[in-house]
Amino acid sequence: MGERFERNQSTEILLLGIGGAGCNIVDQVAGTFNTKSIPYSVDVFAINTDRQNLQNLENTTETIQIGRKGRGAGSDPLKGRRLALEAIARGELNVIKHNDEKEYDLIIVVAGLGGGTGTGAGPVIVENLRDMFPEAVILGILIYPEDVESGIKTDIARQGLAEYYRLLDSVVVINNGSIVNPNMPIAEAYKLADEYVANTIMTILNISEDYGKPNLDFNDIQKALEPPDRGRDDNLSKFAFISTFEVPSANDIQKVYELLNTKKRHLSINSLSGARTLLVGFFHTGKNLTWEKEVAVVDHLKKEIIIAGRSPYVKIGDFTKNKDHMLERVHISVIVSGVKPDSYILNALAEAKAEQELEEILKGFQDEGGI
Template identity: 30%
Template structure:
């Protein structure tokens, strides 16, 4: 159904809560009263909100990821045939950097923010996290204003429902130093949960960069709800990835965040037969909290072709679990969400097969959330989203390639 833009708006109010309601959100959308069959439906419509997904890249690595995902989700060539085309209006990209030249010539986003104009003069942070932090502190108000501009501010000073992904590489100056400040501003301004997707440096990048990354990860954990950690060393430890071009290998890293965005968007836009909602997703993500030895995992697997119904769910599940970058072990997960998306002929025994395998991996101590939905465009294929938190990941911290041990460098 197509609604005309000039129809009167209806104010919607929804609540988001962690354990107790923490804030009330207000969102204006244009919905004509005549579109509903009854007053009851009109009343219900006031509580239907569309969550916005905000993707913020900080520093050179984060801005590169934002650029690649922006081109894939919102680029001119991808709008018609990309799997992301239906979600493009709900995803907003922000690039934050201290390097003016990189923002100007290499970065694509809905908003670009040059931070620390007085601190760095647009020349970058020079690999110093303290300079990156000072630049972000200098530009707090500009960051706040541009976030409000892209998300939308209502006359009642409420905000639309927002979930924020923060993406960056740790070890350098801007990403490491500015990201905790940016996360803090996002929470203060939008009351948004923040999920950080970070890369750790190669172990051969040297002691200072590695120790800055480790210290930066500890600081970032204090400001975000959960963190997804990708170690760059995984790009050279896997034989298949080692033979890829550098560009293709780094696209695999971006794909981790891309899958997270796509999986979350499907929860938002496609009500299921066994339904999951945004708060189910947030509840699972928040189970990691700030424990140093745990991370969150978001992954999607899909059967490649119109496999027989006995094999397609097994193939999709294996593809979801066999990530070369995340090294997924669900046995320690505290909470897990599984969303099974299939064609109209998706059967109960297939759902049972997936969930039995998941249960056998996580055991009875984890909170398990399951949903199913139908997507006729899959044409016989099955797609499975897995979100897990509280997952213990060995050696999250990177150790430099040198003899002896060193204390992590404090920022």
């Protein structure tokens, strides 16, 4: 019944990798659950057209091969799409529903853009998940290919991004390109990008799992990542910033501000301005982190968010950990929804903006001095 990390609570999370990049990354994240024996209530699934990739996963027992041949989709998103539709028609994805027993609250989909499976099969699978789990919030963590890969790849990625964007509730885009350093072997650059994905996932899981005073919990996250309400919100952006920062001690807390800019770049975010929701969780050993220091961090983030007098919904959590490995370190988890993405993303969406929904969103960014 899947790679299940259970805990005595009612929140159900599905972590799903699609295509080579997505499957490898969720497998690595599942590996950290094993080694740290963190009892999350998370089911991990890997879906790919590539049998070899699925057979090489070390920590994910629940795999779904789509397409009989098992040889990948050859960087052809139309083929990926067709194979996914056939698998759905044959009911091969129903195993995710566990005989109708499952009602996931949050689904996290991880996929690399630019190939055939993550790009072509992925959106069709998201649509199917939406039918299976109408109550779930679906967050996509998508990896955008670096420019050094061929132009065809980035064309495919652009189209795929727009398709995913329409279907997901919230989107995080990791930019392989901004992480790649020309002096670095590509595998190393991928590893760095993979850490960004893992960090994003763990930010959500840690906040959901730990109990703080004041507390931030899964409901806060779910509310932040729900799709914007077009009746109520001016800002219809589905892009989110989700990350955990680490500083050596409470006295270095202002290091967060430097790290923030790098993280924004790697997460394809131009600015936090106009965001709808700001959640900040502080994880520390309880010795030196004063309320004043916490408020200073939150104020710094708020300053970047507030535009034209529009303030975000803000909530703070404080989690005291009695874990030796934390030493004096402080982890600061930040979730901001409704952020403004980098222009390469807006351009990608603009190219595919046949959908009215996308037009409205792009218009929103233009009103803010957008693209």
